Amino acid sequence: MKWFRCFVFTVLLVGSVADINAAEPTVAETFLRQWAAAWKTSNVDRMMQFYDDGPETLAIESLGHVRQGPEQIRKMFEGAFEELVFDRVSVTILTQKRQDSVAWATFRYRANVRLKETQMKFVLQSRGTFILRNDGKTWKIATEHFSTIPDVPRVQPDR
Structure with missing residues (x-):
């Protein structure tokens, strides 16, 4: 968690985090595209490949659900895939930053699902936020947070 506090301090106070070059696919764009595609597989193991396996890894929802560590995050996906079929998941990046082995992205998440x-x-x-950490080989989600979008229903019938 120490690296996270250092990253937040740098972003908020120092402002030395460089904007990611938009000329080629960025770490965040590539990662989010792969993460969104994995939802359609309904494969818990596939989804868990995107998450850091440390006990401090967090998944936070605005509804008050906080899941810490891979075991609780795995249960979240097991529950979702038990009840829902994810026909399509798309993400639209709103902001993205990177400094060394830490990247941060906010995005809009949209999923067409069936019970x-x-x-x-x-x-x-x-709306989602990911803080990604590079473990030396790949990028992993260290923290994710989802919240409502003002004036947009979180769940609505698909017409």
């Missing part, structure tokens, strides 16, 4: 039991279709929308 397995009834096949009813819904659209899920929220």
